[in-house]
Amino acid sequence: xxxxxxxxxxxxxxxxxxxxxxxxxxxxxxxxxxxxxxxxxxxxxxxxxxxxxxxxxxxxxxxxxxxxxxxxxxxxxxxxxxxxxxxxxxxxxxxxxxxxxxxxxxxxxxxxxxxxxxxxxxxxxxxxxxxxxxxxxxxxxxxxxxxxxxxxxxxxxxxxxxxxxxxxxxxxxxxxxxxxxxxx
Amino acid sequence: xxxxxxxxxxxxxxxxxxxxxxxxxxxxxxxxxxxxxxxxxxxxxxxxxxxxxxxxxxxxxxxxxxxxxxxxxxxxxxxxxxxxxxxxxxxxxxxxxxxxxxxxxxxxxxxxxxxxxxxxxxxxxxxxxxxxxxxxxxxxxxxxxxxxxxxxxxxxxxxxxxxxxxxxxxxxxx
Amino acid sequence: xxxxxxxxxxxxxxxxxxxxxxxxxxxxxxxxxxxxxxxxxxxxxxxxxxxxxxxxxxxxxxxxxxxxxxxxxxxxxxxxxxxxxxxxxxxxxxxxxxxxxxxxxxxxxxxxxxxxxxxxxxxxxxxxxxxxxxxxxxxxxxxxxxxxxxxxxxxxxxxxxxxxxx
Numbered sequence: 001x002x003x004x005x006x007x008x009x010x011x012x013x014x015x016x017x018x019x020x021x022x023x024x025x026x027x028x029x030x031x032x033x034x035x036x037x038x039x040x041x042x043x044x045x046x047x048x049x050x051x052x053x054x055x056x057x058x059x060x061x062x063x064x065x066x067x068x069x070x071x072x073x074x075x076x077x078x079x080x081x082x083x084x085x086x087x088x089x090x091x092x093x094x095x096x097x098x099x100x101x102x103x104x105x106x107x108x109x110x111x112x113x114x115x116x117x118x119x120x121x122x123x124x125x126x127x128x129x130x131x132x133x134x135x136x137x138x139x140x141x142x143x144x145x146x147x148x149x150x151x152x153x154x155x156x157x158x159x160x161x162x163x164x165x166x167x168x169x170x171x172x173x174x175x176x177x178x179x180x181x182x183x184x
Numbered sequence: 185x186x187x188x189x190x191x192x193x194x195x196x197x198x199x200x201x202x203x204x205x206x207x208x209x210x211x212x213x214x215x216x217x218x219x220x221x222x223x224x225x226x227x228x229x230x231x232x233x234x235x236x237x238x239x240x241x242x243x244x245x246x247x248x249x250x251x252x253x254x255x256x257x258x259x260x261x262x263x264x265x266x267x268x269x270x271x272x273x274x275x276x277x278x279x280x281x282x283x284x285x286x287x288x289x290x291x292x293x294x295x296x297x298x299x300x301x302x303x304x305x306x307x308x309x310x311x312x313x314x315x316x317x318x319x320x321x322x323x324x325x326x327x328x329x330x331x332x333x334x335x336x337x338x339x340x341x342x343x344x345x346x347x348x349x350x351x352x353x354x355x356x357x358x
Numbered sequence: 359x360x361x362x363x364x365x366x367x368x369x370x371x372x373x374x375x376x377x378x379x380x381x382x383x384x385x386x387x388x389x390x391x392x393x394x395x396x397x398x399x400x401x402x403x404x405x406x407x408x409x410x411x412x413x414x415x416x417x418x419x420x421x422x423x424x425x426x427x428x429x430x431x432x433x434x435x436x437x438x439x440x441x442x443x444x445x446x447x448x449x450x451x452x453x454x455x456x457x458x459x460x461x462x463x464x465x466x467x468x469x470x471x472x473x474x475x476x477x478x479x480x481x482x483x484x485x486x487x488x489x490x491x492x493x494x495x496x497x498x499x500x501x502x503x504x505x506x507x508x509x510x511x512x513x514x515x516x517x518x519x520x521x522x523x524x
Contacts, residue, residue, distance in 0.1 A: 024391030026417055026515040028433070028449065029398045030495060032441070035502035035509065037403045040211045055224045058257045062319035069213075074406045076441075077502040086212065093219065094357065095316075138498040139410035152318070153259055156293045159316025162222035162260040164355035169219040178210040181504040183442060 037074040040177045063102055063150035071177055073112065073134055074142040078182045081145055084129040085122040088173035094161035095154060096171060098122040103131065105147040111135040112143030120175060222259035225353045229253045232329065246284055246330035254351050255322040256314060262353045263313040264325055268302040273345040276337035280347065287311045287327040294323035302349065313356065386424040389519045393418035397493060411450055411494035418490035419517050423460055423481045426522045429489055433470040433515045440509035442501035446470040449513070453491040459484025467491060477522060
């Protein structure tokens with residue numbers, strides 16, 4: 001009788017110890033489907049830029065400032081910001097092309113840094129089209145880059161030649177802003 | 185005088201996506217440029233008032249009665265013409281053909297011609313031509329104005345002739 | 359191991375006998391963190407813009423104890439090649455609730471390496487001490503390699519209880 005009771009208690013203790021332990025685990029997986037987020041709207045111009053070139057603009061030193069650009073970048077990686085024309089049409093302005101347009105960068109925050117390059121020329125390549133660079137912005141409202149867009153209408157025989165027979169003349173184009181991961 | 189032409193350039197940048205929109209790594213902005221008119225011209229000389237004296241009557245014809253000066257801002261190649269239009273006169277046989285001019289100065293890609301007529305069509309009344317002046321203070325053209333009164337018949341005193349010199353710029357882009 | 363001997367007497371009897379009862383306690387602490395579900399979290403733009411660290415999940419552990427205990431945790435990264443600078447110290451845990459038997463109390467938690475999540479005492483007669491809280495992530499020093507493809511890091515949080523009896 002005594003032996004049976006002892007055995008029963010021991011078995012019970014062993015069975016309980018196998019059902020649990022001193023350690024446990026929790027697996028954690030973090031996925032990142034996008035490490036860069038770009039949002040480009042000029043800072044003082046919600047949406048469109050509308051600019052009228054008056055006589056004074058033609059007389060002013062070229063290039064002339066025709067508007068602002070601004071981009072906000074949220075990043076969990078190193079990146080560079082580029083912009084350039086990706087389409088352009090000026091059928092009635094001889095000598096006009098995307099090389100007449102330039103952009104500068106005068107402000108960058110939250111670990112962003114402006115680049116000195118100003119090309120917006122279609123087909124041009126980095127670093128000529130680079131507006132700036134930056135790093136991880138986690139915990140901030142993102143790196144804000146700001147700058148101006150300029151146009152130089154040239155001068156003399158190589159300058160713009162607007163065909164008055166087609167007035168009003170339209171020049172259209174698209175500037176594309178791109179952020180690229182620069183992590184090696 | 186022809187009204188100075190106005191050039192207006194319109195720049196439209198359209199953001200295709202708003203703040204906080206679809207997450208993306210590239211964004212496009214549309215650019216639209218509208219140019220309603222590519223030439224500006226401005227006369228920068230005062231009116232000319234001349235009183236004919238015996239000295240002019242006796243002197244060589246034609247004789248100088250004043251200067252002209254215009255400034256042109258252009259986004260296209262152009263030519264500059266000028267003509268006299270008679271407004272009123274009581275002098276027989278007085279008319280635009282009695283006036284002539286020259287062009288003796290042009291800058292900022294402007295070029296003078298040697299034509300002197302103020303009464304015939306282009307190219308006889310062409311003062312010069314030029315190119316795009318962007319970034320400059322405009323092309324200045326200057327010259328002198330002459331009068332030949334050998335055909336005039338003044339029968340009522342005081343005789344007078346009132347006219348206007350019209351400067352015109354024309355886009356010469358083919 | 360503790361051994362208890364009991365003597366049983368027959369009242370007014372002539373004979374006497376004894377019964378030996380031995381209780382073996384081979385384990386005084388039992389941990390069950392099965393309520394801490396695996397965490398799979400996708401970092402969004404709002405996470406990047408928001409305050410760091412941000413919440414990515416919860417943890418919960420049940421402790422059955424016959425002694426004073428301390429609940430601890432540590433994290434081991436199993437995959438970090440996709441994201442430069444990622445490591446266990448980007449993760450942290452806090453303890454928000456402690457309930458059940460054994461008068462449990464939350465610990466300070468903190469950033470991994472080893473952290474203390476809570477402590478308590480003997481839970482006999484109850485369903486055990488339940489401690490739970492949140493798991494946090496700080497991505498401010500991460501440098502994610504080019505995307506696509508989707509990049510990820512993985513790790514395992516290890517929970518342990520230990521006897522805190524001096």
